[in-house]
Amino acid sequence: MRHLRVPNQEVEAVLGHIRTREWGAVSMRVFSTTDGRARLIPLGSNAPEELPEVFSIYPVEMHEGVPEEKTETNWLTLLAKEIDQLTIDSLGDSLPSNHEFIGDMMIVRLDDNVVPYADAIARAKLGTHPHVRLILNDDGVQGEFRIRQLRPIGARLGGSVLAGATLEFAPPEILSTSVAVKESGRVIRCDPTRAYFSTKLQTERLETLALAKELREELGRPLRIADPFCGVGPAIAPLLAESDLVGDLLAADLNPDAVGLLFENLSKWERRAYPSEPNPLSRIYENRLVGVADATLLAENQDITGRWDIVIVNLPHRTIEFLPKIIPLLDRSSPSLIRGRVIVEESEIESANTTIESILPPIEPGKPAPILHIKRDYSATLRLCSFEAWISKE
Ligand SMILES: C[S@@+](CC[C@H](N)C(=O)[O-])C[C@H]1O[C@@H](n2cnc3c(N)ncnc32)[C@H](O)[C@@H]1O
Numbered sequence: 001m002r003h004l005r006v007p008n009q010e011v012e013a014v015l016g017h018i019r020t021r022e023w024g025a026v027s028m029r030v031f032s033t034t035d036g037r038a039r040l041i042p043l044g045s046n047a048p049e050e051l052p053e054v055f056s057i058y059p060v061e062m063h064e065g066v067p068e069e070k071t072e073t074n075w076l077t078l079l080a081k082e083i084d085q086l087t088i089d090s091l092g093d094s095l096p097s098n099h100e101f102i103g104d105m106m107i108v109r110l111d112d113n114v115v116p117y118a119d120a121i122a123r124a125k126l127g128t129h130p131h132v133r134l135i136l137n138d139d140g141v142q143g144e145f146r147i148r149q150l151r152p153i154g155a156r157l158g159g160s161v162l163a164g165a166t167l168e169f170a171p172p173e174i175l176s177t178s179v180a181v182k183e184s185g186r187v188i189r190c191d192p193t194r195a196y197f198s199t200k201l202q203t204e205r206l207e208t209l210a211l212a213k214e215l216r217e218e219l220g221r222p223l224r225i226a227d228p229f230c231g232v233g234p235a236i237a238p239l240l241a242e243s244d245l246v247g248d249l250l251a252a253d254l255n256p257d258a259v260g261l262l263f264e265n266l267s268k269w270e271r272r273a274y275p276s277e278p279n280p281l282s283r284i285y286e287n288r289l290v291g292v293a294d295a296t297l298l299a300e301n302q303d304i305t306g307r308w309d310i311v312i313v314n315l316p317h318r319t320i321e322f323l324p325k326i327i328p329l330l331d332r333s334s335p336s337l338i339r340g341r342v343i344v345e346e347s348e349i350e351s352a353n354t355t356i357e358s359i360l361p362p363i364e365p366g367k368p369a370p371i372l373h374i375k376r377d378y379s380a381t382l383r384l385c386s387f388e389a390w391i392s393k394e
Contacts, residue, residue, distance in 0.1 A: 103179025122154025
């Protein structure tokens with residue numbers, strides 16, 4: 001059977017393409033090469049003899065197909081084979097019932113009392129998720145760049161799972177946190193240990209797309225969109241995918257690693273070259289102003305200030321504080337839009353709404369007031385909210 005040999009980090013993205021086209025072999029599974037550096041994706045009879053150009057970098061190899069096995073779906077069943085039931089019961093709610101997938105990585109958050117059982121948890125979770133390559137414990141986000149502190153607790157090497165001391169023998173590629181994530185038909189390259197990225201914002205990004213289309217309708221032309229806290233660019237991915245939506249684009253971040261990944265992403269999404277290294281904000285193309293910059297200083301630049309139809313403000317801990325420095329970026333000669341996210345105590349949402357409204361210029365008549373909508377809990381008392389503010393022309 002034909003198999004596509006794909007480096008581990010690209011497997012999720014390639015599998016996405018294969019599944020969309022229904023070219024995978026039914027009832028056969030993906031398996032690892034003997035050196036653990038790549039995986040072999042079985043191709044079914046639907047897959048054409050000659051694969052399209054995008055797949056040409058991956059060698060096609062002949063192997064016997066490996067049938068899919070029935071996988072245990074309850075990780076606690078596998079955990080019970082690792083540690084005794086009394087211990088499991090005593091750990092109770094401390095055991096990580098939730099996890100987040102980023103590409104082929106699984107991220108869990110282990111409470112301190114559970115950390116001694118990290119190896120067993122890793123084996124059990126990997127056992128129930130055969131497509132996951134690496135499982136990491138999330139030690140939280142750090143600093144203004146919102147970078148995740150992720151510690152590997154288990155990895156898949158060939159047919160076996162490495163956890164605890166054996167992880168030391170894992171080849172570096174198996175432990176790599178650089179992954180490709182497929183979202184709304186686009187592949188986003190990210191590394192949450194180097195630049196902020198969250199898979200949980202997909203709905204938020206689609207809402208931003210809907211708002212942008214609404215503004216385009218109103219203005220009757222492509223938009224000038226600024227995302228001055230853009231990270232690796234996930235919010236602009238769906239905007240760029242919509243034809244005639246983005247005219248001029250400003251995408252900036254203070255974190256050079258985020259900009260490096262953004263350049264990689266933009267060069268794939270737009271099929272044109274971007275610099276291979278992060279560089280200060282500059283016009284890479286006539287309609288693309290991209291690079292490292294401090295968003296709070298952008299409005300001081302006469303070539304940038306007062307020129308944008310939409311500004312995305314995604315630094316939720318500081319959005320309200322930064323708004324006065326961001327608002328001047330808007331082009332007030334026509335209606336414009338600010339799309340923001342804010343983290344706030346639930347009890348203070350009302351007063352935050354009043355503060356936001358007092359900072360903003362007048363709202364466009366007929367549009368809703370810019371109130372915070374709770375998106376999810378950030379902690380026991382803090383809520384992650386978003387808002388959109390339709391700003392009237394001056
Ligand atoms: C919560 S993340 C959002 C990233 C991206 N918009 C997304 O949705 O994935 C906030 C981003 O703002 C960047 N940042 C923090 N302070 C900044 C500043 N003063 N100017 C520009 N970017 C900044 C961080 O590096 C981080 O990438």
